[in-house]
Structures are given as C-alpha cells and as structure tokens.
Amino acid sequence: MAGVQELSPCSHKTKMEENASLIYGLASCPATSFHEEMVAEFILAYLKDFGLEADRDSFGNIITKYQKGEARDTMALVAHMDHPGLEIIEANGNAPRSNLLGGVRPEYFQKDVSVRIFSGDKVVPGVIKRCTPAQADGLSVLDLETQGQVKVGDFGVWDIDDFQERDGFFHLRAADDLAGCGAALGTLRELSRAGATASVYAVFTRAEEVGLIGATLVAKEGLLPKDTIIVSLESSRELPGAQIGEGPVIRVGDARSTFHPEAERFLLAARDKLIAEDPSIKIQRQLMSGGTCEATAFSVFGYRSTGIAFPLGNYHNMSEGNELKAEYISSKDFDTGISLLVKAAQEAAAPGENTLMQRFITLSDRYRSRMML
C-alpha cells in the first residue's frame, strides 16, 4: 500500500489530482471478503490526516463521523472494502484448493487465471487450473498451482494491475467498491477542509461480495441511529440510461428494492444546485437493476436509503472473451460524484425549500379559481 506521506493533502494538487491519488492509494491495497485489513489501514490513515477519529465495530466495519454545526438530518455514506477473490481452504503442497468469494461466472476460469496469494509477508504467484461451480448454498471451489507454499486462510486476488489512469478512465482491479470508499473519503475530506455545516457518517463495510454481510450487521444491530439517511456508494455495471462518462447515477433502486424518496430528495436538490452553477455538469438518475446493493440491506431494517452508482465496465472483472481484466470507471464521473455528495450532505443539514412541492403549489394556485365548481 501507499506510504502515509502519499496521503497528505497537498496544496499544489488540483482536486482531481487529489482524487486520482486517493483512488491509487486505495487500489494499492489488495482485498477480498473477510480480508479487508490493508484497505482498512489505508482508510484509517487517510481519515487521521483530516483529524477524523474512526471506530471499528465488533465485526471490523469502520464507522466514522464528520460533525460541524447543527444539522437537521444526518447522512451515512456506505461503501464496502472487499472485492471478489479467493481464500485457501486446503494447503496441499503446491496444489492448494480455495473458495471463490464473490460473483464471477465459471466460464471465466476455463482458461488459466493468474493470481497473487498473500501469505503472511510473502506474495505467492499462482494459477487457477479448475473451477468447480457452487452447489446449493456453498461456494465455488478453485484448484490452484502455486510457486510456493500457502496456508489455509490465506487470500488471493487476480493478477491484474492495481491501478492505471488512461484517457479519462480509472482502471482498477477493484473499482467495485474502492471507488465507493474513495467517494466517501473524498467527501469527508472536502467537508472538513471547507468546515461545512453537516453531519455525515462514513461506514466502510466488510464481506459485501458474499451477501452484504457487514452492512446487514450494522443495520440489524442498529449501529447507526434509525433516522440516519443511508447513501450506498457503489460501482455498478453500465446499463442503458446509466452510461460511463455521462455522470454519477442517482440510484432509484436496485435489483431487489426501490429506494426512499425522502433520502433521494437531498441528492436531487444537490444535483439541481450543481447544474445551476455549471450547466455542463452531468448527473444521471436510473434504476440500477444489475445487482443488489447495501442500501437494500439498510432498507429492510427500516432505514431511509438511497444510493449513488458509478457506471462500471468489466463488472467483477468479467471482460469480453471470458477474460478477467481491470474494471473501469470515468474519472470525471468520480469527481462529480464527490461534488454531488458534498452538496447533498449540506442539503441534508439545512434543507432548502421543497422546490417540487413549490412548483405544484404555484401551478395549482394559478388554476384554482378556474377549477371551482
């Protein structure tokens, strides 16, 4: 992972350069479900640079809060630290077996896939030779050949470059969900730098890829006050109406549920304000039905939830020709996402008038007398 001096705010960097180096720092931390420690250390160091204390809950999720002034509503930005990968279940000399953690289709393992296995301080190169798809509720099994000894409980990631920035795109092995973690960190950075009035939690969860586990535990155990507005931050596969480079997507819902209009209202108000300041800014709004996100885990336990998604290419690294490649998002979508969240946090703290209601009132007032019988 990047050294801590890499994380320090640097006055001569533009905001976009700062965002890119934030993503680079996160991307340098390999992780999969249950093995998020390197990402967590990076996040804790970054928060410290902005004077923000963070707690680990009993499950290892990170919860921090930015609080300045009196805020009407409190928001929580939720992102997960893991990404699909593997965990060793039998050491077996140089032919270990592992479980696949997260959703990658079996056809992506028909050809050999190179991996890096993290075993203590060693990085052991290996190749996935075979995939036995999951039965019932179980996990798929991946048979490996490694160039060294590994242990039960070690984890591995695909041997794909951590990060490249090319032609306006961030290419990452794990844009899902390091872009979400980066958006939460970038938002807290901007709020604290501006000393803005707002009340915002950031929650960095574990084990999302195996069933939204960290988020569910936070929601079920009530670790956030019940009136908190939840904003799930995800990268989600590109869909018609939610295209890469056309802006971050205000997420109306996911594959399993429709989100809450009271929560979405702050994002819409923030969008309108940003567009009023700069009409060229791009923000989309769409039902992202490609998967289920952490907003739903909070909704089912009674929280008002909404979400933002960065449209993503090569979802879960699944590229054309059954090859695993880097995921990618637009760097501009990412920068705009942070601007949107900064505004939305301020909007939640001191909501402006409900412009939609105001519009309906003005129109109905105009025709009220004509409507009278």
Ligand SMILES: [Zn+2]
């Ligand atoms: Zn995912």
